[in-house]
Amino acid sequence: MKVYKGVSASPGLVLGQVSRLEHHVETFSHGPFNPERELRLLANAVHTAQNELDSMAERAAPTEQAIFLFQSMMLDDEGMMNEVRFCINAGISASAAMHQVGQRYADQLANMKDNPYMQLRSVDILDATRRVINILTNRPRVWLALDHPVILAADRLMPTDLFSVPSGMILGVITAEGSGQSHAAIIARAMNIPGIVQVGKDFLDDCDGRTVILDATNGNCILDPDAVARQQAEASICQLQREDAEMKQLHSLPDETRDGEPFELLANCFGPEDIDTAMQSGAKGVGLLRSGYMMLPGRILDEQEQYFFYCSCLAAANGCPVTVRTFDFGSDRTVADANQGPQSSKLGLRGIRNSLRQPQQFQTQICALLRAAARGPLRVMFPMVTEVEDWDAAMSIVEHCRQSLRERGVPFNENTQFGVMLSIPAACLTVEDFIAHGCDFLVIGTNDLTQYTHAADRELASAEHYYRPASPAMKKLITMVMDAASAHHVPVTICGLAVGNPANTAQYLHLGLRSFSVSPQNLLKVKQALLDTDAHPDAGEKD
Ligand SMILES: C=C(OP(=O)(O)O)C(=O)O
Numbered sequence: 001m002k003v004y005k006g007v008s009a010s011p012g013l014v015l016g017q018v019s020r021l022e023h024h025v026e027t028f029s030h031g032p033f034n035p036e037r038e039l040r041l042l043a044n045a046v047h048t049a050q051n052e053l054d055s056m057a058e059r060a061a062p063t064e065q066a067i068f069l070f071q072s073m074m075l076d077d078e079g080m081m082n083e084v085r086f087c088i089n090a091g092i093s094a095s096a097a098m099h100q101v102g103q104r105y106a107d108q109l110a111n112m113k114d115n116p117y118m119q120l121r122s123v124d125i126l127d128a129t130r131r132v133i134n135i136l137t138n139r140p141r142v143w144l145a146l147d148h149p150v151i152l153a154a155d156r157l158m159p160t161d162l163f164s165v166p167s168g169m170i171l172g173v174i175t176a177e178g179s180g181q182s183h184a185a186i187i188a189r190a191m192n193i194p195g196i197v198q199v200g201k202d203f204l205d206d207c208d209g210r211t212v213i214l215d216a217t218n219g220n221c222i223l224d225p226d227a228v229a230r231q232q233a234e235a236s237i238c239q240l241q242r243e244d245a246e247m248k249q250l251h252s253l254p255d256e257t258r259d260g261e262p263f264e265l266l267a268n269c270f271g272p273e274d275i276d277t278a279m280q281s282g283a284k285g286v287g288l289l290r291s292g293y294m295m296l297p298g299r300i301l302d303e304q305e306q307y308f309f310y311c312s313c314l315a316a317a318n319g320c321p322v323t324v325r326t327f328d329f330g331s332d333r334t335v336a337d338a339n340q341g342p343q344s345s346k347l348g349l350r351g352i353r354n355s356l357r358q359p360q361q362f363q364t365q366i367c368a369l370l371r372a373a374a375r376g377p378l379r380v381m382f383p384m385v386t387e388v389e390d391w392d393a394a395m396s397i398v399e400h401c402r403q404s405l406r407e408r409g410v411p412f413n414e415n416t417q418f419g420v421m422l423s424i425p426a427a428c429l430t431v432e433d434f435i436a437h438g439c440d441f442l443v444i445g446t447n448d449l450t451q452y453t454h455a456a457d458r459e460l461a462s463a464e465h466y467y468r469p470a471s472p473a474m475k476k477l478i479t480m481v482m483d484a485a486s487a488h489h490v491p492v493t494i495c496g497l498a499v500g501n502p503a504n505t506a507q508y509l510h511l512g513l514r515s516f517s518v519s520p521q522n523l524l525k526v527k528q529a530l531l532d533t534d535a536h537p538d539a540g541e542k543d
Pocket residue numbers: 268288290423444445446447448449495496497
């Protein structure tokens with residue numbers, strides 16, 4: 001028995017036989033090739049690859065769908081595909097051109113050390129281009145013929161590898177390299193396949209055909225376990241299966257309060273990865289996407305990069321709505337090359353105040369959002385709005401962006417919904433004005449609203465006593481918002497850490513809220529609290 005240490009990438013514990021997966025090394029013959037023929041072959045291969053990816057997406061859970069749809073979209077990317085066609089016109093074969101350009105794009109993203117999100121996309125580009133190349137070279141896209149379930153081991157896994165073997169045949173995955181943030185790891189988590197990464201090359205050289213306990217809780221791969229280790233693992237596997245069944249039961253219950261009132265459970269997220277987690281825990285969409293975090297602490301992404309990011313968030317949400325908060329820079333939130341302005345503080349130029357002073361940066365974000373909104377139900381909200389002047393100023397920039405996209409002939413969603421994140425008491429007190437000026441929806445941000453209502457810095461332990469998100473003052477402000485919103489049929493969501501506390505959730509429910517956005521790990525806890533609460537606790541007494 002020998003224990004190899006790695007890093008857990010997908011939770012779980014399994015016992016099984018290892019099968020090693022080897023990736024093909026590309027070699028290409030030299031031309032010259034007939035460009036016309038190669039362009040035709042390329043178009044057909046891309047078409048077939050996209051069909052394959054789309055059909056994988058159809059079979060897949062939301063997480064994998066996001067990744068496959070992203071890969072399929074990459075094969076539509078004008079910039080990349082124009083470069084491939086340019087190489088073909090220079091006499092290179094379609095497969096070599098695809099390899100060259102795909103590798104270069106992947107390398108560019110892999111080198112964005114300051115941006116882990118873009119680094120992740122690098123493997124997707126390689127995976128998508130590998131598919132096209134395999135089609136062009138008549139290579140199979142199914143890698144292993146398996147007759148019994150195995151633990152798959154490889155140097156690293158590509159996202160579609162887990163779909164390249166018949167479903168149910170993978171007990172677990174172990175990679176010598178890779179990261180827990182890789183798409184293969186995300187897919188493993190989504191498919192409930194336990195996984196460990198970074199076990200090292202020695203394990204790979206040793207493992208093929210042998211028995212392993214893959215213990216992702218401790219990051220251990222136990223090769224040739226003895227009888228005691230086997231027995232312990234089998235007992236733990238049974239226990240985990242029981243716990244899993246209990247979670248699934250809660251998940252499958254309808255989103256209704258004890259007295260039958262429907263509610264909407266959304267998630268507060270940072271990007272596609274935690275959107276995946278949220279969707280698996282039963283979220284019906286994203287109530288708050290904190291957009292700025294995709295580039296912290298790096299640089300501001302350009303319009304195309306942001307467009308891809310928002311599209312992959314939409315794909316991860318699998319047709320459910322995603323509410324994106326425009327950048328909330330300023331105060332504690334910084335990006336190296338985002339000009340914060342001279343007066344950045346909690347009471348200074350944060351959120352929309354900052355965006356309005358950086359019109360170029362704001363327009364880039366709005367254009368990317370309007371474009372992404374053509375690909376799915378994406379809505380946009382502005383943070384740190386004080387009074388209606390901020391709203392009007394922001395919406396005039398939105399109009400300017402619409403005009404510029406029309407002139408550029410770029411498709412976008414003309415009817416994208418825009419809303420206000422209510423984090424300042426002044427905005428709650430004047431909420432009617434936003435509605436009168438065309439605000440489509442409202443999101444109450446309890447973290448900041450509590451901070452500004454109670455003049456209690458949310459990060460200051462000494463002010464904690466004054467920081468009360470369910471206080472009478474908060475209740476009054478929320479009631480004011482709810483009255484105005486219901487009079488004009490404007491939807492309201494409430495988000496923030498306080499909503500994840502079941503005691504507060506019940507109070508917010510009684511104030512009329514039916515849409516709750518919480519962090520992914522609190523979703524089931526909040527769901528349980530709402531299932532156990534009556535929306536109208538006095539209704540029975542009146543009867
Ligand atoms: C969720 C909120 O936003 P953040 O925590 O990102 O400031 C909020 O203010 O309630």
